[in-house]
Amino acid sequence: MKVKVLGIQLKFAAAMILSLLLSFVLLCISTGIYSFCSGNIHNYNYSFSRLRYASEALSCDLNKDNFKSIEDLKPIFQKYEKQYYLFKMNFIVTDGGDRVLYEFKKVSSSVNFLKKANEDTMRAYLDQGNDRxxxxxxxxxxxxxxxxxRIYMLWITGIPYNAVMDTSFNWINKKxxxxxxxxSVFIFYIITLSKMKYIKKICRGLNEIAGGKLDFRIEKKGHDELSKIASNVNYMADKIQDKIxxxxxxxxxxxxxxxxxAHDIRSPLTSIIGFLEIIDRNQYKSREEKSKFLSIALKKARVIKKLTDNLFMFTKLESPHIKLNLSSICINDLICQVVDEFSNVFEKNNLQLTDSITPENMMVQVDMDMFLRALNNLLYNALEYSxxxxxxxxxxxxxxxxxxxxxxxxxxxxxxxxxKMLFERFYRADRARSNPDNNSGLGLSIARSIIEHHGGSITSNYKDxxxxxxxxxxxxxxDIG
Structure with missing residues (x-):
């Protein structure tokens, strides 16, 4: 089953979005509680600003002309009253003293009331400012x-309306x-804390492995890039351990x-030296004995040569750059030829060599010399241990x-x-029966290497x-049938 890998970038992006959402929710909850506890307040700032603007605009309009009577002022009053109807504006003309000459709306306002209202208006601006x-x-x-x-006094009055202001909203805007x-930063830190700890754990694991503790393994968590890094580090440690x-x-x-x-060469070499010393000192009894000693020394020298040849072949086969001279041969004919060549040798050793070859001719690609050597080694092994x-x-x-x-x-x-050990170099299953002069312990190992270099395989089975x-x-x- 293929495990879906969720990228760490996507995880961090999701963590950031989640932290923003959570912080917004918490902020909304806290501001709701704040709003419930503090309630709403009244704000007349807008009304006062509009009324003052209207009054100053009216002052500019009235100073443009020299009016003859109050009747000339009425159209202007009507225009402003209509334009600022929300504030229920009224226009009162006095003689500059305490006598009221004209009221746009009949509300029986006194000059003292107008003066007091004007003082309250100015005090509101001075005490609280124009902000609120x-x-x-x-x-x-x-x-x-x-x-x-003549100079007269025009009083402009109005009723400010209440604009209810949510203090919590204002609080949000500012803070x-x-x-x-x-x-958001705090929540993001909490959400990503486990990942950061895991990164530190991976770093500690790398330091442990770099310090030589190749059996140390990093625990795999999740299915993202960090878990991949942990798996790759563990895989790397396994490979390094295997390589070592x-x-x-x-x-x-x-x-x-x-x-x-050294052991296999020393024994025949010691014999050679011993026989040659006897001959050199003329310690032999007869010419026949001298000839016998020379024959034994020559035989031992051939054993050393065979051992060195096998060792050279084994070393050659261990090289990854060995080249085979491949050619297509009929394996049936080759097996028949080998059996014929070894039949007499086996008969002399009280062994019967038989064959069972399929009549279907089969062609294989082999290096003739190498492949013959592998077959010879297997037959010499049978000759030695049968x-x-x-x-x-x-x-x-x-x-x-x-x-x-x-x-x-x-x-x-x-x-x-x-x-299981037969193909190991220098291994002899029965050292008591094997003759070191005839068996170097490299024959089967060389045979296996040759067959494997040909892309084949060699196995052994012991039964009955x-x-x-x-x-x-x-x-x-x-193939030719």
Whole structure:
């Protein structure tokens, strides 16, 4: 099942949006509580501003002309009263003293009332300023006018209406943005805290691995880029650990190789030196004995040469740059040829070499010299370890698109662990029966390397006191039937 990966960028973006939404909700709740506790207040600032503007505009209009009578003023009063009808404006003309000469609307206003209203209006502006007027008072404004070459006083009155103001809204306008920003940052920090801790945990894990603790593993959390980083770091640690183990194994194998080669060379070399010293000191009894010693020394020298040849071949096969001279051959003919060549040798060792070859000719791509060496090593192994007398059988069959070669022989005292170790270099399953002069312990290992370089495989199976080696090679498609 494919796990859906949610990107960390998307997660952080979602966290930011969520933090903004939560901060806005919290701000709305807090302002609602504040509004409920503080309530609404009255604001007359707009009304006073409009009335004062109307009064000043009227003053400008009246100063443009020299009016003859009050009747000339009435059209102007009507225009302003209609334009500012919300404020129920009234216009009162006095003689400059306490006598009222004209009222646009008959409300029986006294000059003292007008003066007091004017004082209240001015006091409201002085005490609270033009920004906000929250206490109600009647509006009154006095304008000197010239009429029939005499100076009169025009009083303009109005009733300010109440504009209810929500204090919580005003509070939001002034402080809400700052509070919302702080809440967003705090909520974002809380939401992303676990991710930041996980990042620090990954960093600590990297430091542990860099410090040499290759068995340290970072816990995988979630399905985002951070979890991918943790998985890749753990994978990297596994690969480094495996590489170090392989290098240690290679070093151990090299040490074993040097030790085994030194051991296998030392024994025949010691014999050669011993026999040559006898001959050099003329300590032999007869010419026949001298000839015998020389023959033994020569045989031991050939053992050393065989060992060094096998060691050279093994080292060559270990190289990744080895090149094979491939050619197409009929594997049936090759197996028949090898069996014929080894038949006499096996008969001399009280062994019967038989074959069972399919009549269907199969063509394979092989390096002839290399492949023959692999077959020879397997047959020499059977010659060395077979129970005598017994039968050694070589078979060739087609298995699908592959050619299968079986070489089996009887043997005893072979255990399961021996079967698994047969292809290891310098391994001898039965050291008591094996002859170091004839067996270097590299034969099967070389055979396996050769077959694998050809793209094939070689396996072993032990059953009913018989060991069977199977070689599987790819057969060409244009086989001749």
């Amino acid at each position: 007027i929250t206490q109600y008072c009647d509006f009154s404004y006095a304008i000197p006018i010239k009429m029939d070459n 809400g943005f700052v509070i919302m920003l702080c809440l 183990k392989r290098e240690e194994e290679m070093q151990r194998s090299k040490n074993e190789l040097v030790t085994n080669v 129970v005598k007398p017994s039968e050694v059988k070589v078979s060739l069959y087609r298995e699908g698109h592959r050619a299968a070669i079986y070489i089996s022989n009887s043997c005893d005292n072979l255990e399961e662990r021996d079967v 006191s018989r060991i069977c080696f199977k070689i599987s090679m790819a057969a060409e498609k244009n």
